[in-house]
Amino acid sequence: MSDSTLFKVTIDNITIEVPAGTTVLNAARKIGGEVAPPAMCYYSKLEGSGGKCRTCLVEVSKGSEKDPRPMPKLVASCRTTVMDGMEVKNITSEKVIDARNGVVEFLLINHPLDCPVCDQAGECHLQDLSYEHGKEGTRYEFQRRTFKKHDIGPYIQLHMTRCILCYRCVYTADQLTNKREHGILDRGDHAEIATFIEKSLDNDFIGNVIDVCPVGALTDKTFRFKNRVWFLKPMDAHRDCPTCSGKVTLWNRGDEVFRVTARKDQWGEVEDWICNTCRFEKKKTSDWVIEGPRMIDRHSVISQGHYAGNVGTTIPTETFEKVHNGRQPNLLMDIHDVSNVNKQHIRLSLLERPAHSTDFTPNQD
Amino acid sequence: MTEFNRLVSHYPEGKQKSALLPVLHLAQNSFGGWLSSDTMDYVASLLQIKPIEVYEVATFYSMYNLKPVGKYMFEVCQTGPCMISGCDDIIDYIGKTLGIKPGETTADGLFTLKTVECLGACGYAPMMQMGKTYREHLTKEKVDSIIAECRNNAAANN
Amino acid sequence: MFQSRTGKLKVMGVKILLDKAHVEGIRYFDVYRREGGYQAAEKALKEMSTDAIVEEVKKSGLRGRGGAGFPAGMKWSFIAKPEGVPRHLVCNADESEPGTFKDRYLMEFLPHLLIEGLLISSYALGSHDTYIYIRGEYAWIVDILEQAIEEAKANGFLGKNILGTGFDCNIYVHRGAGAYICGEETALIESLEGKRGNPRIKPPFPAIQGVWQRPTVVNNVETLAAVVPIIRMGGDEYAKIGVGRSTGTKLISACGNINKPGVYEIDMTISVEEFIYSDEYCGGIANGKRLKACIPGGSSVPILPANLLLRTAKGEPRLMNYEGLSDGGFATGSMLGSGGFIVLDEDQCIVKNTYTLARFYRHESCGQCSPCREGTGWMEKILKNIDTGNGKMSDIDLLWDIQRKIEGNTICPLGDAAAWPVAAAIRHFRDEFEWHVLNPEESQKRNYGLAHYADPIYVATP
Numbered sequence: 001m002s003d004s005t006l007f008k009v010t011i012d013n014i015t016i017e018v019p020a021g022t023t024v025l026n027a028a029r030k031i032g033g034e035v036a037p038p039a040m041c042y043y044s045k046l047e048g049s050g051g052k053c054r055t056c057l058v059e060v061s062k063g064s065e066k067d068p069r070p071m072p073k074l075v076a077s078c079r080t081t082v083m084d085g086m087e088v089k090n091i092t093s094e095k096v097i098d099a100r101n102g103v104v105e106f107l108l109i110n111h112p113l114d115c116p117v118c119d120q121a122g123e124c125h126l127q128d129l130s131y132e133h134g135k136e137g138t139r140y141e142f143q144r145r146t147f148k149k150h151d152i153g154p155y156i157q158l159h160m161t162r163c164i165l166c167y168r169c170v171y172t173a174d175q176l177t178n179k180r181e182h183g184i185l186d187r188g189d190h191a192e193i194a195t196f197i198e199k200s201l202d203n204d205f206i207g208n209v210i211d212v213c214p215v216g217a218l219t220d221k222t223f224r225f226k227n228r229v230w231f232l233k234p235m236d237a238h239r240d241c242p243t244c245s246g247k248v249t250l251w252n253r254g255d256e257v258f259r260v261t262a263r264k265d266q267w268g269e270v271e272d273w274i275c276n277t278c279r280f281e282k283k284k285t286s287d288w289v290i291e292g293p294r295m296i297d298r299h300s301v302i303s304q305g306h307y308a309g310n311v312g313t314t315i316p317t318e319t320f321e322k323v324h325n326g327r328q329p330n331l332l333m334d335i336h337d338v339s340n341v342n343k344q345h346i347r348l349s350l351l352e353r354p355a356h357s358t359d360f361t362p363n364q365d
Numbered sequence: 366m367t368e369f370n371r372l373v374s375h376y377p378e379g380k381q382k383s384a385l386l387p388v389l390h391l392a393q394n395s396f397g398g399w400l401s402s403d404t405m406d407y408v409a410s411l412l413q414i415k416p417i418e419v420y421e422v423a424t425f426y427s428m429y430n431l432k433p434v435g436k437y438m439f440e441v442c443q444t445g446p447c448m449i450s451g452c453d454d455i456i457d458y459i460g461k462t463l464g465i466k467p468g469e470t471t472a473d474g475l476f477t478l479k480t481v482e483c484l485g486a487c488g489y490a491p492m493m494q495m496g497k498t499y500r501e502h503l504t505k506e507k508v509d510s511i512i513a514e515c516r517n518n519a520a521a522n523n
Numbered sequence: 524m525f526q527s528r529t530g531k532l533k534v535m536g537v538k539i540l541l542d543k544a545h546v547e548g549i550r551y552f553d554v555y556r557r558e559g560g561y562q563a564a565e566k567a568l569k570e571m572s573t574d575a576i577v578e579e580v581k582k583s584g585l586r587g588r589g590g591a592g593f594p595a596g597m598k599w600s601f602i603a604k605p606e607g608v609p610r611h612l613v614c615n616a617d618e619s620e621p622g623t624f625k626d627r628y629l630m631e632f633l634p635h636l637l638i639e640g641l642l643i644s645s646y647a648l649g650s651h652d653t654y655i656y657i658r659g660e661y662a663w664i665v666d667i668l669e670q671a672i673e674e675a676k677a678n679g680f681l682g683k684n685i686l687g688t689g690f691d692c693n694i695y696v697h698r699g700a701g702a703y704i705c706g707e708e709t710a711l712i713e714s715l716e717g718k719r720g721n722p723r724i725k726p727p728f729p730a731i732q733g734v735w736q737r738p739t740v741v742n743n744v745e746t747l748a749a750v751v752p753i754i755r756m757g758g759d760e761y762a763k764i765g766v767g768r769s770t771g772t773k774l775i776s777a778c779g780n781i782n783k784p785g786v787y788e789i790d791m792t793i794s795v796e797e798f799i800y801s802d803e804y805c806g807g808i809a810n811g812k813r814l815k816a817c818i819p820g821g822s823s824v825p826i827l828p829a830n831l832l833l834r835t836a837k838g839e840p841r842l843m844n845y846e847g848l849s850d851g852g853f854a855t856g857s858m859l860g861s862g863g864f865i866v867l868d869e870d871q872c873i874v875k876n877t878y879t880l881a882r883f884y885r886h887e888s889c890g891q892c893s894p895c896r897e898g899t900g901w902m903e904k905i906l907k908n909i910d911t912g913n914g915k916m917s918d919i920d921l922l923w924d925i926q927r928k929i930e931g932n933t934i935c936p937l938g939d940a941a942a943w944p945v946a947a948a949i950r951h952f953r954d955e956f957e958w959h960v961l962n963p964e965e966s967q968k969r970n971y972g973l974a975h976y977a978d979p980i981y982v983a984t985p
Contacts, residue, residue: 375654377652386698386714386717387697387698414717418717425702426699427700428701429700444880445622445879445880446621446622446779446865448875448876449779449865449871481701483621483622483703485623485660485661486627487776487779488776488778488785489624
């Protein structure tokens, strides 16, 4: 099959064409918005990632045009490739919503919920996930899991209790460095990220594990407790770096550089990996050529401090179309199929006469 | 080293990492019944893999001891079928007899008591693993004689 | 009641795997050969094409004996055959499902039967390097198998140019190190590669990309041993044994509160009642007690109360085979699974039993995916509370909800295996759980007992 073959896939009633070999998740990301399932472990730039966290589970209600049978179980959309004519339900599937709800609960039962003192707060994917798919309160009445503390060097702070074992940092070390020194030790519910014997992670590119970490398990030690991310002003900047692309985001308050990160796209993924020197050593504005303010998703708490006008807020002028990169609003649900008022076997638009009360289900009240 | 080479020879050229599990068993037997980080680093160098790859594996599998253990390790099964055949009493009895709790080693370094999950001897329960073999159909009397046997062997080897 | 033994005279069941198990010295090549061993291998390698062997296995209707029951011949036919890439057969001897100890018996007493089955299967699949992945605890069986392999090699049944056919085959024993999850075929493959036993995300399936990215077939010990009688007698003859889609014979490892625990070969035509009470098999419940419940196919399959175990919901005697044990689905049935038959008498506590199984699955979870890693531990903690008299009524519904959210949502079947025992225990023994909650002190002193679990179920006739 050549790469140019296009497959038609319908996700939440929206049909698009994608090249053969595309995963359901990436097809859904092309549609964007709520149709894209959340992903805590999958990372498009890390080979082999995905499949583990189970937050991106979707229902395949039709396998393909050739074999229309639905898949018996929910599947991880990040590791399932589309077939021609496939029909997928994400937020239009009750089963998916229910399972995702369960996964969020599982991810949270042993999470310390120490957001008030966590440097990741404000840019934490687990926070976003819980907000969007979780429930208030907990049904877990046991002591939360703890781990022995490990020091992994002067640059990276490890908080194992916050880890959701997405394995991204392991893939990062394997794929960006030639000598991985940390890994997943032990198994089951005590599995942990560690180096086994106390060791500093000091490879030139190891700092990227901070950016790929979806939670606050791996944070920047040089930024530890320095500031809340939403008080900082993110700015794109670059420098002529012999090791990496040198394209970064600076997080400033006034003229002071509080931290340096890679630039992240709309899915929270790093655009270009950066080296440790850029990340940890270049903390002066004069080290950098400032390009301008970093675009931050307007739903993010980080954008709350960045007003469009000088005084107060201005009324947003963007239309839906503009906000969604040119996409028209889509109906995610076929209202006719679920309506309690319409009779499902009567297509109102196909009637050759005005609709009559007998075309509708009588009022139950 | 002959045994090491034999184990590695089972796998295709360049896939010597595959020998890791058998080689760790070999190392554990050869270096005092447990795997120190030095031992693991040595295994890594022999197999030409990163030390972390060895640590990851050694901590995953329950049969590798990452701390020193007694000369005789009593690993008593406590899963369903053994439970309904009375393993709890056997575990208690061994513990009382040796004066240790599961997970502990006697002060003389002779015995370690450990509870483990299903060992595949459900029809011969209660049972335990001791070194390379299984001791099955355990009773209090049988436990006494096993302990005596171990003490005698230890004394004879001193 | 169910206490009556069948009593009637019956012809002994057909035996084709264990028929020679008690022959003195059958462990060794000479005796095994004298008793007709390796004749099937000779027939296969000298007289049959590889396709013909696969065809016989398909005709036999042999289903995977490790638990899932997938047709073995079909699995073989999926293996990819790309030019210049070696293929491998891997024997799954990582027998770890609580209640199951049949493969151990086979390997301990009849190692050459397995080696012969491996040789024929390797030839059929084109595997020149075949591996036996054996659980680490079966340390002494490694020696037995390696000795058998040496003997077979010395007699020209392994090594180069076997029987002058030009076919080369070596068998290696790879010892695991204590991880139930390695019985899952992709975790087994990872472990064979010297890694942590984390199951792989499928696809790709092992038949396309297995060990070292090469096409691989993973089969259970008993499945591969059964290939020997299939070739000896022909697939059609093999298929005549048993009933319906349950063809051939099955090894059942029986344990728990019965008079004669052990490994039995059944031809899948007998009833569960006969299996438990006849002297040929379990010999009835030990110490004159009454049967309360049974987990008929290894700890992960649903537990059934005595009444549903012996008779289906339709009131018919339940048969000891794939279809019989699963009759009624999970609502009123169970599964043949791996053949680990665990019998519980009236003195056993279902809550405690469920707790130990939950502890087992928590201990064995690889920790890779969230529902299993977090859910198994949560269930264990709640069950421990209920078992020790610290449970709440709402815990029972919570348990139900947790198992429901694990089942079907994990990478590999360990999630299901952990969820099913809890679900079935609540489904059939909910009143025992409630009694534990409502009688926290009394439940620490005595067991709930048989209650109504053996009462006949009246089936409304239409």
